Amino acid sequence: xxxxxxxxxxxxxxxxxxxxxxxxxxxxxxxxxxxxxxxxxxxxxxxxxxxxxxxxxxxxxxxxxxxxxxxxxxxxxxxxxxxxxxxxxxxxxxxxxxxxxxxxxxxxxxxxxxxxxxxxxxxxxxxxxxxxxxxxxxxxxxxxxxxxxxxxxxxxxxxxxxxxxxxxxx
Numbered sequence: 001x002x003x004x005x006x007x008x009x010x011x012x013x014x015x016x017x018x019x020x021x022x023x024x025x026x027x028x029x030x031x032x033x034x035x036x037x038x039x040x041x042x043x044x045x046x047x048x049x050x051x052x053x054x055x056x057x058x059x060x061x062x063x064x065x066x067x068x069x070x071x072x073x074x075x076x077x078x079x080x081x082x083x084x085x086x087x088x089x090x091x092x093x094x095x096x097x098x099x100x101x102x103x104x105x106x107x108x109x110x111x112x113x114x115x116x117x118x119x120x121x122x123x124x125x126x127x128x129x130x131x132x133x134x135x136x137x138x139x140x141x142x143x144x145x146x147x148x149x150x151x152x153x154x155x156x157x158x159x160x161x162x163x164x165x166x167x168x169x170x
Contacts, residue, residue, distance in 0.1 A: 002091075005029065005063035012164045023157035026068030026080075026104065026113050028090060028145070030152050032061055065160075066090050066152070068104050068113065079105035079116070082147055096122050096148030105136065113139045113154070122148035 011019040070080050071089045081088040082104070084097040092101070098120040105114045114136035117124035124131045125146040131137060139145075141159035145152050155163060 002064050002066045005031075005065050008065055008160075009164060009167070012161070012168070016161065020157060020161055023160060024067040024069045025106070025157065027155045027157070027160050028066040028068060028152040029155060029160070029163070030064045030066070030150065032063065066092075068154075076103065079103040079114075081118075083118075092147055092150050094148060094150050097150055098122065098148070101147050102131075104139075107138060110138060112156075115139050115145070115154075120148070 008019065068080055068090065074081060074087060074089050080090065080103060081100060082090045082092060082097075082102045083100040084092060084094065085099045088100065090104075098118070100118050101120040102115060102117045102124045105116065106112075107114045115124065115126065115131065116136040117131040117133045119133040123146075126137055126139070127144055128146075139154050141154070141156045142163070143154045145154055153163075
């Protein structure tokens with residue numbers, strides 16, 4: 001279940017060790033971009049456009065954290081699914097995200113995660129490079145991912161705590 005980043009910050013400030021012990025093996029962090037002011041002409045164009053023209057609708061103004069964990073109700077056996085519909089493990093409610101967009105799998109040999117695009121219409125990207133459908137790629141801590149128009153960062157628990165600490169530094 002996604003949570004606001006501010007809830008994780010509060011737990012970090014109360015008890016960092018407790019936060020670290022209860023983090024899932026992987027996390028996705030959505031940080032909304034500042035919305036630039038639109039000119040009257042741009043605003044009129046945006047209103048005339050039908051689909052996927054505007055910025056992602058996900059987490060419009062707040063940072064959101066998604067745990068990368070398998071839900072008991074999802075029968076997909078290859079890994080942790082990402083998609084727009086509620087039957088996915090990670091639900092990204094945005095029109096640019098396919099119903100079943102991609103999946104994460106544990107890379108036991110490297111003790112990390114692999115990401116595989118499921119043949120999505122708008123693609124999955126790692127560091128700005130579009131993934132080849134159904135070809136898994138390893139993820140590093142802090143990797144920048146994009147599913148359709150939705151940009152996120154992938155973190156391990158340790159990397160997530162380091163990111164929180166950096167955000168808290170003056």
